[in-house]
Amino acid sequence: MEASLSHGSREMGHMKDFLLKGVALSEDESLLVETVRDLCRNEIAPRAAEVDREEKFPWDNIAKINEMGLNGLFIPEKYGGNPISKNAWFMILKEISKACPSTGIIFATTSHGCHPIVQFGTPEQKKRFLPPILKGALAAISITESDAGSDAKAMRAQAIKKSDGYVLNGTKSFVTTGDVADILTVFVKVKEENEIVGLTPFILTKDMAGLRAGKIEKKMGLRGSSTSEVILEDCYVPADHLLGAPGGGFKILLSSLNSSRPNIA
Template identity: 35%
Template sequence: MNADFDTYRLSDEHEALREAVRALAEKEIAPFAAEVDEQARYPVEARDALVKAGFHAVHIPEEYGGEGADELAACIVIEEVARVCASSSLIPAVNGLGSIPILLSGSEELKQLVLSDIARGAGISYALSEREAGSDAASMRTRARRDGDDWILDGTKCWITNAGESTWYTVMAVTDPEKRANGISAFAVHRDDPGFEVGPKERKLGIAGSPTREIYFQGCRIPGDRIIGAEGTGFKTALRTLDHTRPTIGAQAVGIAQGALDVAIAYAKDRRQFGKAIAEFQGLQFMLADMAMKVEAARQLVYVAASRAERGEPNLGFISSAAKCMASDVAMSVTTDAVQVLGGAGYTRDFPVERMMRDAKITQIYEGTNQVQRMVMARALLK
C-alpha cells in the first residue's frame, strides 16, 4: 500500500476548506436554519458569516480581491453550507452563477467594477428566465436598445434568486430580434440604475429563506460599457456559464442529501422500538446503505464535473448535466427516505428532514429541469 498515492484524492487544501466551512456552518448557520425557513426570511447571519470568512464567493480571482479558489472548492463550500441550510447555500451558489458570465466574457474594466465589488461582499443575481421563456430561454422578450453611449432595457425577468438582496444583476436581453438566440446580449445591471425595480417575493415550497422575485426594467438606462462581451453573444455566454454552474447545483443537492442522511443515521441509532434501536433492523439498514451509496456516487460525479470545468475541457455539456441531474434526483430520493426513517417525527418541523425534502425539490427544476438535462445528455451522446 502506497500512502503517497494521491490519484483521485482531494488535496489537503480542499479537505481543510471543507473542515473550515463545516465548522462555520455548524456554528453560524445551522442554529438559524429552522427560523429562516419558518419565517421565510433572508439568512443575514449566514451572509455575514460567509462574507467575513471569505466564503461567499471563493471563485473570484485574487486580482479582483477574491480568494482565487477553483471550481471544486466552490462546490465544497456550497455542499457544506447546504448540508445545514439550503437557503444559505444559495448565497455562494448564486454569486457564482451571476458572476461567471462576467468572468467568461466581460471586459477587464467590467471585471474590475463588478467582481471587486462582489469580493468585498456585494451579491449578484442571474436573470435569464421569463414567464413565457423558461426552458425555451431563447424566446425571451426583454429588449435592450442603444441610446447614444448607453443601453436602455425594457422587460421583465422572473424566478430571480436573491433578487432584492443582490447589488448586481447579470441580465440577458434581446438586442436583435431577427437573429433569435444570436440576437441576445448580456448586461450587468446595478440595483441603483434608473428604471430598475424589484417585485414581491414568490411563496415557495422550499428554499424559503432565499427570496425569489420578478425584476422589472422600465426604460432602465445603463452605461454602454456594461455589456458583457460582444453584442449578440449573450446566449452563448449563458450556455457556457451553465456548463460551469450546473455542478454547483449538484453540490447543493449533495449537501442537502448528506444533511438528511446524517439526521437519519443519528435518529436510527437513538430511536428504540421492540426493545432495540431501529438501526439494528436490517430493513432500515438497507435503506441507510442505499441512501449513503447514492450520496457518495452523486458527490463523485459532481466533483469530476467541477474538475473538468475548472480545466476548461471541451464538451462539458454531458458531464455538467449528468452531475446536476443525478445529484438532484438523489437529493429528492434521499430526503424522502430520511423522512420515512424518522416516521411521524420526520413529518414534523421538530426535525429538519421535512425542510430538506422541500428544499431538495427545486434542485430538480432550476438551472434547467432534469428533463432538459436528459435532453442535453442525449444530444451529446447522439452528436
C-alpha cells in the first residue's frame, strides 16, 4: 500500500510541476506535441461540437489517433510501444482534450485499462493483450458499481473459482467505453470454497460469452464518450486472465486510481 501511495504522490508531483513550472520536452517530444496539435486543430476540433451534440462516438478521431500510433505512448518498448515523459504525455492529452473532451477521455481510458496489465501482468499477458492495443484496440477499466463508488471495497460482483477458471457475475456501472472496448480490466471479488478472498482484476475481451453492455448513461458533458453498465452473467474467464494473485487486487486498484487521476484532472 505504501508503495502505491508514494507512486500516487509521484504522479501528482509530475502534474504539479507540469502546471506550475511549465514543461521541458526533448526535441522529439516537442515535435510530437506539435504534430498532435496540428491533428487536433485540423481534424479533431472541427468535429467536436457535432460529436457532443449528436452523442456520437468519435470513431474518426480514434482512427486518426491510431494512425499516429499514440497508444504506443503508454506501452513499454519491450512490447512494441514508445513511451514518453510524463510531461509530454500530459501535453498530448491536454491538446486532445482541449480539442474534443470526449476523444480525450476515450484515449486516456485506453491507457487506464492498460495500466494494470503493464504494471502487474505476467509476460504472457503483456505479450497477448498489449499488441492489439498498439494496433488501435480500445481498453476500459471497470471498478464502480451502483453501491460501490468511492468505497470500491463495497463492490458485489463476484468471481467463483472453478477447476480451470472463474465464473463472473455482477453489474458494473459508469464504465467509460464499456460498450465498445475490446479489452476490459474488470475488478470483482474472488470467492473460493465459499470464502471471499478479496478484490481481483480480470482481463476480459469483448467476445467473451456472458459479458455485455447494459444501460448507457445520458450525460451533460463528454457526450461523445459512452459510459455504460457492464453486465456479467455466468461469464467464464480462464485462470490465466486473472491479474496478480487472487484477492491481491486492492494494491492494483490503488495504483490504477493513482495513475489515472492526473489524466482525468
